[in-house]
Amino acid sequence: MENQEIRTFGRRHGKKLSTRKMWLMDNILPAISPKNIKKTGNLILEIGFGGGEHVRNLATNNPDSTIVGAEPFANGVAALLSAMCDNKTNEILPEYKNIFIWPDDVRDYLRQTTSKFDQIWVLHPDPWPKTRHEKRRLLSAEFLKMLATHLGDGGQIIIGTDHWEYFDWICEQARTTNLKISTPNMETIHTRYQEKNKAGTTAPKYIIIEN
Structure with missing residues (x-):
């Protein structure tokens, strides 16, 4: 049981969706599955995009790239x-x-x-701060190695968290692999999570991982 993969469950709901949002989920979402990508060129992936603010910024700032957002929560x-x-x-x-x-x-x-990505973004993943929940953390060495197999030449995994213990833990996980790791000072990337939690909290730290 200890090695069993911790799952996040797709289509999990919080608040009830409006009629319009339910229509979009039923009618627009199937057409924009990553399985339908036909264009070749730069690919960018964001994992756990929350409300999608950063995904939309990526799309507008990289109009010639294809942006894939992965999020298991329906809301x-x-x-x-x-x-x-x-x-x-x-x-x-x-x-x-x-x-x-x-x-x-x-x-x-x-x-x-089999896609290879130029960038893979993971911003503010759940830190699961309690010791007994540590195994639920997404960014384990095993998962980082999985992501690295999907990096193109010169590709980067970019991780941001304002939970400093989790930051240190991610760095430790990355160091157990053969991946290159750096912790540059970066301008804060604004998301809905960051806006909600910026008062009285520490500034985010960022990790860049490369093959």
């Missing part, structure tokens, strides 16, 4: 879909047509795809 997926689509027509806005969504555990996607 986050619905929030991103709602922001991506016109309020009247429910069509995807032009600036977000390069976004594809995997609404489930990212590990299932990575096992199915």
